[in-house]
Amino acid sequence: MTKIRDLNPIGNIARPIGGTDLGIPFVMPNGRVGYVFGDTFGGTTQIAGGPDWRSPVIVTSPTRDMTQPIVIDGACRGGDQLWPYVHANGEFSTVLPCDVVVIGSRLYLWVMITQGLGNEKWCEIWYSDDSGETWHNGTSYATPGVGASSRWSTSAFRGQRVMMTWDRGRDGWVYAISTGGLARNKNALLWRVREADILDPAKWEGWCWLNNQWQWKANPADHEPGDILPAGARLGEIGLRWIQGHWVFSGFDAGAYEAFVRTGYGPISGVNWGTAPKLRPVRGSGLFPVGYDVQANLYGCYVHPDSKFEKPDGTKGQFVMIVSQWNGQNGQGPYRAMQYRFTAPNKLGTLLADPAPNDGGSGPISEWDPILAEILGTS
Template sequence: MRVTDLNPVPSADLGGGDLAIPFELPHGDVGFIWGDSFSGDGPFGPPMDGIGNWRSPIITRTSQRDPAEPIVMATSPSTDGRQLWDYQHDNAEYSTVLPCDAMTIDGRIYLWVMYTQGLGNERWCEVWTSDDSGITWARSGSKFWCGAFAGKRVMISWTKDPRSDWVHIISTGGLARNKDMLLWRAPVDGLSDPHAWQGWGWDGDDWGWDREPTPILPGWRLGEICLRYIENRAVISGFDAGDYSIFVKVGDRIDNTNWITAHTHRPVTGMPRGVDTVPRLYGGYIHPYSRLEDGKFTLIVSEWAESGNPYRATQFTCVGIRRTVQVPGPDPEPTPEPEPPPNPQLAWWQELVRRVEEWLRQRRL
């Protein structure tokens, strides 16, 4: 059920923006990390008239913790709405810096970002940290190159395992949205070191850590993804570009669930199917205070602007998210589901990529 749009936020000079990735701040408030954001609410790309003040990433926040309550931002003019660190958009190396996920561990915020040169052309990824609740940020460690692991370690989501000292991480490709999902773990002090990440892989007999990672959702074509532990259960959500919907899967532990056969909920879709419909949807991030009960499981879903509709992120509450889980099966690579027929609703995405690439090309002439 649609609850409310999260933008505009006038106090943060935020008209149009997307992602609004929710996470728990060090003192228990909820932070929202936004991607490309503007004063106006039109789409990014040519023409740029009426948009203005391009920033990414930015942060807004609220003290509300009830995931079903309509979210109202309570921004601080000194910190919220401004770009988290200074850089020049559309420079020689990259056009923008896009966030993928944030989490807080022992008072420190960890933020994963990808440096992109236009849509679907990611250059590298990095980890940034903040020790003062998101006011100042520092670059941490090495670059993660986007070509590694068949291009499936670009967009990520991560969360601390409540039953161990590991951070669990899921990953997929970039904004081409044509890759499936890998699983990783890393110690907290190794999050910014690509060599400290351990893959979850199948060796022909069983699954195990510290292996070449094997896809846990083989054949899927994913966009934005999210991993959270809700009531000590691992929950995965995100944008399934192959089905043109937001999906949710509930498991036990991240490494003790057959994610292929685990039930797939589709609470929000891009075409009418008897559930909430959002044309040009993407995102699908889990509110950190969500619960596995009707009306208390909350997602943040983005929508691209077109034909007068604003560029926005929206709060949805979901019903019927099952608590039941399934343990791993013996086969990590079942026969993929048949390819769905072409979806004319997705044409907006290809056209958007074309327009942005043309705009970037003109800027360089």
């Protein structure tokens, strides 16, 4: 495990960023990589608290080669907060992002509305159709009749549907793993929903243990989803990504105070996450870390979607993980997101290319493309 660089401070955008955290990575429709930050502050130093408080924030990068340091050269809305609201407004203090999934040209962002750390009031799904420049909330802009709700309960399902991570299964479904909030004291649940129904809570299906078998059940109010990790698991921030035919589940294990990367292959319903191969690429510590794989005040821990199990020549590939550090005290640092790199886990099956990558297509359309398509009979 090697630290490559700090992602912040960031001075080359309209609203510079001093202190920030999370940096949840995802591939945007235009082929750039977005990084979603949580509570973000202005200035030039890695300090929590201070001027220009905003959250969520998305910065962007052209870097797709995970053997290279990540270069940040842009931001949605110039680095502004994604939609307007007042922090510490009496009802809630801030809006914290959990993950983005991209379906076609639309970005969906799951967020927690919090009143202080560990006190999540409700969750919401917001979406953008212009690569993060403008955002809408589910209720007002959902397709009429789908029953979408702007507020998702944080007490339902034993309080384990608060922090959410998701990705497309490349089969018409979005698969998601959820856990509790920033108390970091809950196990994980597995979900799925058809891509077209993502805003409708009634269409979500939970992975439930019923009649001595695991099965999907829609709107499982009377048959709650079952824990997918061994009893006693206590998770913090989590990430789920489809990478080369593998499901990669990463995050912060608060019980063991370390990052984890679990891998499964094939349909996600066939993965036993309790016994799935597991790496521990970086461990937490107190103020004085000891060892190359130790990071003081660790949290976050998101595997980058451009990580690869193998290089083109068939040798071991590289994984990148975005890791956060902060001691929890306002006015103090370092408060930052960092790029770490480590040797990829072992592949579990044939490596697959993404059948529908979010790369914005094959490039600009030439006037000759329709003519060529007609000649080839593919128009």
